[in-house]
Amino acid sequence: MKPPRTQIDLLNLPLIKEPMAKNTQPKYNTPALDKGLDILEFLSKEGVPLSQVEIAQGINRTPSEIYRMLVCLEERGYLTRGSNAGKYRLSLKMYGLSHRHTPFDELKRVARYPMQSLSESTRQSCHLSIMNNDQLLIISQMRSPSAVSLSIEEGTHFPLSKTTSGSVFLSTLTQKRRKEILERDPHFPKWTKTEQQDLLTFINKVEKDGYSFSNSKLTSGVTDIAVPIGINESGINAVLAISVFTSSLESDQNLNTILLALQKTQAEINKYLGE
Numbered sequence: 001m002k003p004p005r006t007q008i009d010l011l012n013l014p015l016i017k018e019p020m021a022k023n024t025q026p027k028y029n030t031p032a033l034d035k036g037l038d039i040l041e042f043l044s045k046e047g048v049p050l051s052q053v054e055i056a057q058g059i060n061r062t063p064s065e066i067y068r069m070l071v072c073l074e075e076r077g078y079l080t081r082g083s084n085a086g087k088y089r090l091s092l093k094m095y096g097l098s099h100r101h102t103p104f105d106e107l108k109r110v111a112r113y114p115m116q117s118l119s120e121s122t123r124q125s126c127h128l129s130i131m132n133n134d135q136l137l138i139i140s141q142m143r144s145p146s147a148v149s150l151s152i153e154e155g156t157h158f159p160l161s162k163t164t165s166g167s168v169f170l171s172t173l174t175q176k177r178r179k180e181i182l183e184r185d186p187h188f189p190k191w192t193k194t195e196q197q198d199l200l201t202f203i204n205k206v207e208k209d210g211y212s213f214s215n216s217k218l219t220s221g222v223t224d225i226a227v228p229i230g231i232n233e234s235g236i237n238a239v240l241a242i243s244v245f246t247s248s249l250e251s252d253q254n255l256n257t258i259l260l261a262l263q264k265t266q267a268e269i270n271k272y273l274g275e
Contacts, residue, residue, distance in 0.1 A: 032069070035059075035061070035065070035066060035069050036069050036072070036073060038059040038061075039055060039059065039066060039069060039070065039073065039079075040073070040078065040090070040094070042055060042058045042059050043055070043079070043088065043089065043090050044090060044094075046058070048089070049082065049087035049088060049089040050087055050088055050089070051085065051086070051087050051088070052066065052067065052070060052088070054087075055070070055088065070088060074088070076093075077091055077093045078090065078091055078093050078094060079091060103236045104130060104139060104236065104238075106236075106273075107128070107130075107139075107229070107230065107236050107238060107269075107273070108128070108139060108140050110269060110272035110273060111128055111140060111229075111240070111269050111272075112140070112142075114265045114268045114269050114272075115128065115140065115142040115240070115265065116142050117265070118142070118240075118242075118261055118262065118264075118265040119142040119143065119144055119145065120145055121261050122144075122242065122257070122258050122261050123144055123145065123146045123149075124144050124146075124149060124150075124242045124243075124244055124258065125141060125142065125143050125144040125149045125150055125151055125152070125242070125243070126141070126142050126240065126241065126242045126262075126265075127140065127141040127142075127152045127154075127240075127241055127242075127243075128140040128141070128229070128238055128239070128240055128241075129158075129165050129169075129238060129239050129241065130236075130237065130238050130239075131160070131169055131237065132157070134160065134181050134184050134185065135157045135158065135159060135160060136157065136158040136159070136160055136163055136165055136166050136169065136239075137155070137156075137157055138152055138153065138154050138155065138156045138157075138158075139154060139238075140154060141153065141154050150222065150243045150244065150245070152243060158218065159185060159186060159187055160181065160182075160185060161182060161185045161187050161188040161199060162187055162217040162218055163216075163217070163218065163224070164212050164213065164214050164216070164224035164225070164226050164241065165224065165226045165239040165241045167199070167202055167203050167206050167212055167214075167226075168206055168211070168212050168226045168227065168228050168239045168241075169228070169237065169238075169239050170182075170203050171203050171204075171206040171207035171212075171228070172207075172228050172237055173237075178200075178203065182196075182199075202214075210227070210228070211225070211226065211227045211259060211262070211263065212224075212225070212226050212227075213225040213226070213255065213259065215246065216243065219243075221245060221246050221247065222243050222244070222245060222246060223243070223244055223245075223246045223249060223255075224241055224242070224243050225241060225242050225243075225244070225255070225258055225259055225262060226239050226240065226241035226242075226262075227239070227240055227241075227262050227263055227266045228240075228266070229266060229269055229270065229273075230269070230270055230273045236273060240262060240265060240266060240269070241262075242258055242262060244258070
């Protein structure tokens with residue numbers, strides 16, 4: 001009888017703790033945009049038609065402050081007013097925008113079978129990630145066929161500065177873009193100059209090598225191996241990675257075997273993307 005299959009969730013393994021980041025003020029003020037977003041978010045949260053006065057009270061503004069923005073949002077089709085005393089409600093435009101086909105839908109589609117083959121050949125789980133709001137977002141995972149393996153759930157966010165996949169992603173960007181993202185990172189600005197330079201040097205090495213492997217900064221006893229996906233003409237930036245128990249890497253040969261399998265899958269996915 002085969003032993004029961006066990007998936008180990010990385011989120012439940014011991015984490016290396018770090019103080020929570022302090023809230024930072026926005027770099028640029030855009031009062032009109034903030035006002036419009038406040039209105040949309042409030043109406044979305046309430047879920048019922050509301051009057052100009054009710055909306056103003058809900059977002060701590062006066063009715064006169066939001067009048068022109070309400071007119072603009074209605075003219076652009078984001079709000080509608082029915083016979084219910086002229087109260088405002090969200091139209092379906094926001095829904096339509098959020099559900100349009102995106103390049104990442106195509107990425108997940110073309111990566112599915114190559115990732116499945118990778119998982120079967122290495123006997124390891126693999127995951128695909130993108131950048132979302134300056135964080136790493138797991139958008140797809142293929143579980144290992146082995147009885148015991150690591151699992152990183154889809155929809156999980158990780159800091160770019162503290163993950164191997166994050167370093168790979170940053171290595172695909174311009175120096176200016178890297179600097180902008182790291183300045184907003186919740187961890188990087190708190191590090192010493194030496195620690196910051198160590199990461200920048202590591203990212204430069206990843207850019208030169210075209211891949212990365214290192215011990216996880218978030219989870220003890222785990223090694224991450226990662227390669228970039230779709231960097232050039234596809235308009236898609238992503239990272240394909242495998243996380244393994246460090247103790248299972250019995251030799252450099254085992255590590256190289258996994259890396260070669262990753263690179264083979266990388267080439268296959270990029271081919272489908274038109275790279």
